[in-house]
Amino acid sequence: PRPESPAAAVAVPTLAEGPGWLAVDKPAGLATTPMSRRPGADVASLLQLQPAHRLDRFTSGCLVLTRDAATARAFDLAFRAHRIGKEYIAVVHGHVRDDTFTVEAPLGLATASRVTGKIGVVANGDPASTDCEVLERGADRTLLRVRPRTGRRHQIRVHLAHIGHALVGDVLYGADEREFIRLQRGQPITPPAGLLPGRHLLHAHRLQFADPGTGQPVLVCAPWPPDLGTWRATPPTATAPA
Numbered sequence: 001p002r003p004e005s006p007a008a009a010v011a012v013p014t015l016a017e018g019p020g021w022l023a024v025d026k027p028a029g030l031a032t033t034p035m036s037r038r039p040g041a042d043v044a045s046l047l048q049l050q051p052a053h054r055l056d057r058f059t060s061g062c063l064v065l066t067r068d069a070a071t072a073r074a075f076d077l078a079f080r081a082h083r084i085g086k087e088y089i090a091v092v093h094g095h096v097r098d099d100t101f102t103v104e105a106p107l108g109l110a111t112a113s114r115v116t117g118k119i120g121v122v123a124n125g126d127p128a129s130t131d132c133e134v135l136e137r138g139a140d141r142t143l144l145r146v147r148p149r150t151g152r153r154h155q156i157r158v159h160l161a162h163i164g165h166a167l168v169g170d171v172l173y174g175a176d177e178r179e180f181i182r183l184q185r186g187q188p189i190t191p192p193a194g195l196l197p198g199r200h201l202l203h204a205h206r207l208q209f210a211d212p213g214t215g216q217p218v219l220v221c222a223p224w225p226p227d228l229g230t231w232r233a234t235p236p237t238a239t240a241p242a
Contacts, residue, residue, distance in 0.1 A: 010041075010046060012024045012027065012030070012043055012047060013025045015220050015221070018214065018218065019071075019211070019212075019213030020067045020070065021067065021075070021211075022047070022064070022065050024062075024063050025062065025063075025222040025223070026059075026061060026204075027060055027225075028196065028199045028225065029057065029196055029198070030057065031057045032044065032055055032063065043063060043065065044065070049065035049067060050065060050066050050067075052075035052076070052079070053151075055204055056154065056157075056202075058169070058198045058199045058202075059203070060202075060203045061088070061203045061205055061222040062204040062220050062221070062222045063204070064207065064209075078209060078212075082150070082151075083209065085208035086206070086207060087145060087147050088146040088202055088203060089135075089143070089144070089146070089202075089203045089205045089228065090146050090202050091142070091202075092142050092167055092168065093140065093168060094141070094142065095138075095139070095140065095142060096132075096134050098134070100131075100134070101131075102129060102130065102131050102132070103132065105128060106122060106126060106128060107119050107122070107155060107158055108120065108125030108126065115172065119153055119158050120158060121158065121162050127150065128150045128159065129149040130146060130155060130156060130159045131148075132145070132147075132160075133146075141168060141231055156202060157170055157172070157173045157200065157202065160173075167201055168192055168201045168231065169191055169192050169199050170200035171183055171189065183197060195227055196227075199227065203224060203228055205222060205224070207219075
């Protein structure tokens, strides 16, 4: 496929900043780092800063970028040592039974997939653990708070699909990966109502870490995006958090 045009004017709101770093609210649909098919349409290119971690293109929310090599190293070490708390909001298909649960399943390349780089639960994969908590239930969708203990690629998406509750809108780990192939080829797909094509309902809501420059605790919170408010298929059975 021919390269797509870069994002002409994409708002990337600042959430917080400190010596050597900047936290932003990444919009869904904007990549974290440069991609050949979308030159310039990524947060790193738009802000001319180096991301300390990554969010998938269609995941929204808290993203930290760094201004210098020392700060980048500090964040890299903190992420590797699991000293950074991460909290996501997710909307999944189906009625999740348990109020709280942990998914423990090793992750690695899904070799049987037609999609290069797709991740799956494999016996000899890297250990991965994800804590989940139900916030609201509908008839056929559930709103979750998710806290990954490890930081594997696509971990939340794969773990939720593995237990039979894939993210709403996830064209790669949902029911039919051919939708993802169509999206990559620029062919039309039909997303759930209220969502842009490819958008999966996963939002990086909060990050907690120690400021590498000052050592002070930092809590960064990205407000819920508008499309997260369209998740309910029926009235909820519990009250959502503020």
